[in-house]
Amino acid sequence: MFYQLYELNHAVMAPFRATADAMNLAWKNPLNPWSHTAVGRTFAAGFEVFERMTRRYGKPSFGLPFTNVDGESTAVHEETVWRRPFCDLIHFKRDLPAGADKGPRILIVAPMSGHYATLLRGTVEALIQSADVYITDWIDARMVPVTDGDFDLDDYVDYVIEMLHHLGPDTHVVAVCQPSVPVLAAVAVMEADNDVCAPASMTLMGGPIDTRINPTAVNQLAQDRPLEWFRDNVIMQVPWPQPGFMRNVYPGFLQLSGFMSMNLDRHMIAHKEFYGHLIKNDGDSAEKHRDFYDEYLAVMDLTAEFYLQTVDTVFIKHALPKGEMMHREKRVDTAAIKNVALLTVEGENDDISGVGQTHAAQTICTNIPDHMRAHYVQPDVGHYGVFNGSRFRREIAPRIIQFAKTHSKRAKTAAANPVKRVIRGGKAG
Incomplete structure (x- = not known):
C-alpha cells in the first residue's frame, strides 16, 4: 500500500x-x-x-562517445551483446585501427543495489582507454513483467557464468561492491567444474565478502534485525500501471x-x-x-527474492566466508579456485564495506598461488572513491589494467612460446 x-x-x-x-x-x-x-x-x-x-529521475546514459587511446581521440559505440529479462550486457566498442591491440577483455559486474550501472561511468571511462570493456546493465525490476519469472541470488550467479561463457576464455572480471560475493561464487562454481571459460583474473572492489570484519552501520542493521523484519517492512508490490505490476520488490x-x-x-x-x-x-x-x-537520485527496484536472499546469505549468515553458501543446492567451494588470479581493492575510509571485508577473499581462496594474488588499500577514499574519482583514475585503474595484462592467458602463452625474431645484420634471437 x-x-x-x-x-x-x-x-x-x-x-x-x-x-x-x-x-x-x-x-x-x-x-x-x-x-x-x-x-x-x-x-x-x-x-x-x-x-x-x-x-x-530516470535512468541516466553512460554518455561516453569518445575515449583517449594512445593519445588519440577514439570513437566509442555502445552495443548490447547479450540480453536476459533482468540484465543486458553492454560492450563499449572502440573504433581501433585494424590489427590494433584491444587490451585485456574486462567484464565489469555493476552492483545491483539500487543505482543503475551508469553509477560506474567513471570506472568505464578510465578502463576503456586501455581495455576492451563490457558491463552488466541491470534492469529495474518494476519494468519486468511477473511472467518473466523470479530473480534471486542463484540466478545472479548463473547470469555471471552465462556472460563469461558468452565472452569466452581469457576474460577478466571486475566486481564493484555488492557483486563481489556472487562473482566469487560464480568463479568457484566454474573452477569446480573445470570450466574453460573461467576468467583469467577477478578483481573485487569494496565488496562485502565477510561483513563480520570491521562492520559498518549498513552491516549492523542486518545483524540487529531478523530476516522477517526486512520481509515485513521493506518488501512491496509494484503498483499498476507499471510493467512489473504485482511483482514483489524492494523499491x-x-x-x-x-x-x-x-x-x-x-x-x-x-x-x-x-x-x-x-x-x-x-x-x-x-x-x-x-x-x-x-x-x-536515479534508483531502481530490486526483486524481493534477490534482496532477501542477499541479506540472509551475505549479511546475516555470512555463508560465503563460513564455507556454507549454496548455489543450486550445491556448496560453493572457494578452495576450488586455483587458476584465477585475485586482486582485492579497498578504500581506507569506506563506510559501506569496512577495511578487511574484501581482503577476506584472499583468506578463503586458499589454493590460489601467491604470485597470482594482490591486495591494495587506497588511502584517503571512501566507498565511492574505490571505483570513481581522481584517485581511482590515477592509482586504482592502472593497477587493474596491469594485473589483467600480467595474468592474461595470451601473455602467459606468449611467454611460454617466445617467437624468434630476426635482427637486421645479425642472427635470429
Whole structure:
C-alpha cells in the first residue's frame, strides 16, 4: 500500500512540478528583464530546486562517445551483446585501427543495489582507454513483467557464468561492491567444474565478502534485525500501471531514503549551496551539482527474492566466508579456485564495506598461488572513491589494467612460446 501512496503522491505533485518548471524557464528567459537581476535569479533558483526535489529521475546514459587511446581521440559505440529479462550486457566498442591491440577483455559486474550501472561511468571511462570493456546493465525490476519469472541470488550467479561463457576464455572480471560475493561464487562454481571459460583474473572492489570484519552501520542493521523484519517492512508490490505490476520488490525510493538518511546533513547543505550557486549565476558549480544528483537520485527496484536472499546469505549468515553458501543446492567451494588470479581493492575510509571485508577473499581462496594474488588499500577514499574519482583514475585503474595484462592467458602463452625474431645484420634471437 505504501508503494501505491508514493505513486499517488508523485502524480499529485505533477502539475505543481510542471508549473515550477515553466516558471523557472520564464524567470531565466533572457528576454525577461528580471532574469538579469538578483531577484529574478532568486525566483528561478527556487523554482528549479523545487522541480528537482520532486521529480522522478530516470535512468541516466553512460554518455561516453569518445575515449583517449594512445593519445588519440577514439570513437566509442555502445552495443548490447547479450540480453536476459533482468540484465543486458553492454560492450563499449572502440573504433581501433585494424590489427590494433584491444587490451585485456574486462567484464565489469555493476552492483545491483539500487543505482543503475551508469553509477560506474567513471570506472568505464578510465578502463576503456586501455581495455576492451563490457558491463552488466541491470534492469529495474518494476519494468519486468511477473511472467518473466523470479530473480534471486542463484540466478545472479548463473547470469555471471552465462556472460563469461558468452565472452569466452581469457576474460577478466571486475566486481564493484555488492557483486563481489556472487562473482566469487560464480568463479568457484566454474573452477569446480573445470570450466574453460573461467576468467583469467577477478578483481573485487569494496565488496562485502565477510561483513563480520570491521562492520559498518549498513552491516549492523542486518545483524540487529531478523530476516522477517526486512520481509515485513521493506518488501512491496509494484503498483499498476507499471510493467512489473504485482511483482514483489524492494523499491528504489525506499533505498534512496536510506542512502539519504545516512548523510542527511550533507545533502541538505549541498542543496542549500546549489540554491546559492544559482543566485550567484555560478554555472559550473551548479552543473556539477546537477550531474551528481541526476545520477545519485536515479534508483531502481530490486526483486524481493534477490534482496532477501542477499541479506540472509551475505549479511546475516555470512555463508560465503563460513564455507556454507549454496548455489543450486550445491556448496560453493572457494578452495576450488586455483587458476584465477585475485586482486582485492579497498578504500581506507569506506563506510559501506569496512577495511578487511574484501581482503577476506584472499583468506578463503586458499589454493590460489601467491604470485597470482594482490591486495591494495587506497588511502584517503571512501566507498565511492574505490571505483570513481581522481584517485581511482590515477592509482586504482592502472593497477587493474596491469594485473589483467600480467595474468592474461595470451601473455602467459606468449611467454611460454617466445617467437624468434630476426635482427637486421645479425642472427635470429
